[in-house]
Amino acid sequence: xxxxxxxxxxxxxxxxxxxxxxxxxxxxxxxxxxxxxxxxxxxxxxxxxxxxxxxxxxxxxxxxxxxxxxxxxxxxxxxxxxxxxxxxxxxxxxxxxxxxxxxxxxxxxxxxxxxxxxxxxxxxxxxxxxxxxxxxxxxxxxxxxxxxxxxxxxxxxxxxxxxxxxxxxxxxxxxxxxxxxxxxxxxxxxxxxxxxxxxxxxxxxxxxxxxxxxxxxxxxxxxxxxxxxxxxxxxxxxxxxxxxxxxxxxxxxxxxxxxxxxxxxxxxxxxxxxxxxxxxxxxxxxxxxxxxxxxxxxxxxxxxxxxxxxxxxxxxxxxxxxxxxxxxxxxxxxxxxxxxxxxxxxxxxxxxxxxxxxxxxxxxxxxxxxxxxxxxxxxxxxxxxxxxxxxxx
Numbered sequence: 001x002x003x004x005x006x007x008x009x010x011x012x013x014x015x016x017x018x019x020x021x022x023x024x025x026x027x028x029x030x031x032x033x034x035x036x037x038x039x040x041x042x043x044x045x046x047x048x049x050x051x052x053x054x055x056x057x058x059x060x061x062x063x064x065x066x067x068x069x070x071x072x073x074x075x076x077x078x079x080x081x082x083x084x085x086x087x088x089x090x091x092x093x094x095x096x097x098x099x100x101x102x103x104x105x106x107x108x109x110x111x112x113x114x115x116x117x118x119x120x121x122x123x124x125x126x127x128x129x130x131x132x133x134x135x136x137x138x139x140x141x142x143x144x145x146x147x148x149x150x151x152x153x154x155x156x157x158x159x160x161x162x163x164x165x166x167x168x169x170x171x172x173x174x175x176x177x178x179x180x181x182x183x184x185x186x187x188x189x190x191x192x193x194x195x196x197x198x199x200x201x202x203x204x205x206x207x208x209x210x211x212x213x214x215x216x217x218x219x220x221x222x223x224x225x226x227x228x229x230x231x232x233x234x235x236x237x238x239x240x241x242x243x244x245x246x247x248x249x250x251x252x253x254x255x256x257x258x259x260x261x262x263x264x265x266x267x268x269x270x271x272x273x274x275x276x277x278x279x280x281x282x283x284x285x286x287x288x289x290x291x292x293x294x295x296x297x298x299x300x301x302x303x304x305x306x307x308x309x310x311x312x313x314x315x316x317x318x319x320x321x322x323x324x325x326x327x328x329x330x331x332x333x334x335x336x337x338x339x340x341x342x343x344x345x346x347x348x349x350x351x352x353x354x355x356x357x358x359x360x361x362x363x364x365x366x367x368x369x370x371x372x373x374x375x376x377x378x379x380x381x382x383x384x385x386x387x388x389x390x391x392x393x
Contacts, residue, residue, distance in 0.1 A: 018215040021055040030205030030251040040068030045152035050076040061126040072114040078137040109138020179247040204245025211241040257319040263298035285335040306386030
């Protein structure tokens with residue numbers, strides 16, 4: 001589930017990943033299918049954006065009248081911003097305008113506003129955007145951009161990967177409607193998970209398994225293991241598999257229950273060898289069974305079940321309830337291992353003092369070469385965090 005591209009981007013603070021028009025359109029259509037008036041009469045803010053390179057502004061400007069928007073606001077970072085390491089290309093909106101200021105172009109962010117037909121061609125679209133320099137560098141945490149946030153009804157963007165936690169908090173503290181992109185692992189963040197558990201936010205309509213291609217700068221360096229498309233429609237792109245939308249805007253697709261077999265039928269007929277004729281393993285430090293595949297969730301089991309983070313795009317709140325997560329900060333573990341012994345592939349033993357936040361599954365016969373943990377002579381395998389769910393009563 002971890003993604004080297006996003007991890008490197010976060011570490012390097014290189015956040016220049018541009019969302020493709022098709023992906024934005026497909027996600028927005030899900031909200032419009034559920035409620036055709038979801039954007040009508042609304043002020044939409046697109047922070048961390050730039051109309052010349054970002055498709056968020058293009059989508060909402062092109063569909064301004066059809067969506068019934070009241071106002072569209074986009075803000076962009078200054079190239080020399082301390083919190084954003086993006087590109088240095090100048091927008092045509094700027095260089096071809098009499099407002100262009102070579103002294104401000106690298107240190108000041110920009111604001112783009114769309115409210116009416118300024119060109120006189122009878123339609124409101126991208127050509128009617130009005131722009132100016134911001135007083136600051138466009139950082140979303142500035143008082144200047146916070147005022148725009150407070151004015152808006154809906155906030156939509158692909159925030160800087162390196163600042164996702166802060167950006168998420170920046171939105172939810174105002175109780176605004178939003179649709180933003182983030183790493184799937186953000187589901188397990190202590191800033192995010194409680195909101196998911198309380199059904200105050202949820203994941204978007206786009207299936208996790210699709211992955212997403214983002215436009216990247218020409219000097220972008222691919223990971224050695226990268227094996228996907230590098231160019232689409234003449235643009236350099238990078239596929240990010242572990243990505244999803246987070247939102248609090250309703251879409252009916254999240255209310256579709258899974259068609260599941262009983263526990264007995266899963267043991268008899270499951271296509272997963274870990275379950276068929278074997279059954280479900282129990283965690284040692286959580287009172288729950290491990291269900292690593294969403295299609296193997298037993299329909300008649302009333303206890304807690306641990307499922308992967310990717311289950312969230314199949315989650316139906318009317319079918320199951322979210323009880324917790326296997327993270328130490330959530331405090332649900334019945335047993336914590338303060339010290340573990342890690343066995344490497346070479347057989348060398350190393351004492352690991354980090355607490356085991358993941359769900360530990362007892363391994364009766366660990367495979368040769370597998371990294372395991374030994375506690376009191378019992379082998380354990382460190383897994384990704386699991387969401388603990390229970391059948392809705």
